[in-house]
Amino acid sequence: MTAYWAANWPIWVSAFCVIAVYTYLFKDNALYRVMMQIFIGINLGYQAIVQWRDVLYPQWWLPMIDGFKAIFGGPGSPWGALWSLVGVIGLLFYLQLSRKYAHLSKIAIGITIGIGAGLTFKSQFGQNIPQVLDSFKPLAPAVVRPVPRTVAHLPGSIYPPTLDGSLAFFVTRNQVIANEVLGGVELWRTTLPSTSTGPVTVKGDEVDVPSVGGAVQIDRSTGRQLGIHIANGPQPSPLPGKPQSAIAVYRQPQLAHGVELIPNGSSVQARATRNGVAEGVYTGDLLWDANYPEPIVSVQSFDGVALISGAHESAIWEIPAPQAKLTLRDYFDNWVSVITVVCVMSYFFFSFRRRGPVVVAASNMGRWLLMIGFGAFFGNTVMTRMSFLLDRLMFLIDDWLRPFWHAIFK
């Protein structure tokens, strides 16, 4: 039993505190108030220490002291000393306590409010604009599928273009063209001494193009021809056959490896490669298809776009995110959502007198819908409060009573 007490006395203290606080449920009493004050005191003391140790000391004090040391010949940057100004501005708040200098505290208050207003402005836009856009919901199935948008036109290539960082290298029969891939700006164009026989290979600062006369070496940044590597050069390769499909690279990580772009003659189909890339979409489902003006040589994808290449022209397509396949229930939900938005807005619109049966009915409906919404809030409130009670109940039963029971009757 001694071992039990040695190990479990903090549990008894905790259990006593919990029960003392819960005595408030019976009625307000001194024990409850003592506990409350102890809790507030401990919390404030702890906060002060952590605030200094984790925030002020590493992020304000140390850089400031290092700055002053640097001014007097120490290592580091002397600019850190400017952190002392932050301390001065912070101390201005305390001038509220002085009648004579209280006006100086307005500097600190003004700075704080200014920063707060700016951040709130940005925050409200960032939070609410997508909400406004989302309030326009599809109320019936769409007639057309989403289509990719062409963001840039690039030169054609008879072989799959080679991507290297922000550049793409296109090969025509007797030319190599380097383009900045997303902007579509042409950097250089070099004429080959003989017919090209394969796609470009990039080796550091050098670009190699296989051709009938040997591998032509070109400077990557200027397009200047450096030489021709004839001996044991790559064998002329035939024109590429059926182009390979590409996995769409989206910016959203949850779509990774979820969509395949499949070239088929002069069109591209996007199909899901796994279930759930969008709601109601399963493996193999057609997400969209789009035509290209000529037979496609290759399809490649990177950073939210696809590079579609033909012999005469290439294009950068912004690939649309997979659209959810909505069910009847989803459309019903959307109707409810739109009706709720309209009705509740009509309830809160005070700029004109509500007249006419439609407006009055919408307004009344808005009030009812609000009440249903508040009901959901209330249900969640009960659930949360209950969870908090259960957490303490679990502590009292599992951590306090059960071990004590075992210690007595083991």
Add this chain to the structure above:
Amino acid sequence: MLKFLARLDVVPRRTIYIFLLIAAGIPFLVPIRLPMYIWKETRSAFDATQVVQPNKVVAICSNWDPGSQGENWPQYEAIVAQCMVNHTPFIVFSVDSDPVSPQLAETVNEREAKKYGCVYGRDWVNLGLTRGAPLTMGAIGRSVKSVFQHDYRQIPTQNYEKLPLMRRVRDVRDFSCFWVVQYQPDLNWVVFLDPNSRVPILFACAGIGSSGYYPYLSSGQLKGMVVGTRGAAEYEVMLRDKFGKRFDDRELRGQKLVVPLAFGNLVIIVFIIAGNIGTIARRRLEAQAKVFR
């Protein structure tokens, strides 16, 4: 009969407390299991945490404290268990929270690490507490190490021998997803952390404020959400379905708490109905009394 029903209108609150204690206490003493329905937002959150790209980490803003541990503790446990059973590295930090938040998070991290053989510095790092949201949110997105120069154990975050995980954590692009575990998570994370909105943001919140976050799920600003103890229990069920025996759910609270929660809610519902019946009965009695007068 009407007189008896009218008495339901004035049930003393202490009676309700006693019923509540009995109903909620029974499942702690007698193990009872209830079937779980997995909600869509919980599954989305689970899937987003499961899809981890190479060299990326799960980032968790653990802002829960003793005041909200009833709901946030089981949620945090489940998320950490998923990372550890998957061997997905994660970083934890607290922003503008109660000072004990990093300590509470570390208690859970260390307990779960023992189950799955995870090592501090390699599999997870606790970066401690900082303040100054929402400016800090943007700063974390731009450079994690400039905000957290040392971790919770006072090891410098540039010390890659002790914290090899921090070598690959630079900014928000190194996060595969971002969790906020808090009583009422701050929506500013959606705006300030990642201006390009590439990182899925997931909330684990108390049930009380969850209704306000559903519009953000619908608009795609949030990719998933775990609501209260119920969400934590669903998460545990999904973990068990996904990982089978590899997932060790001993000491996890979600499923332990959800049954008493259901019983407690049932008692509240019964008393709400009884109270309404009582009010109607009392009014009828009053009406009858007026007629007889």
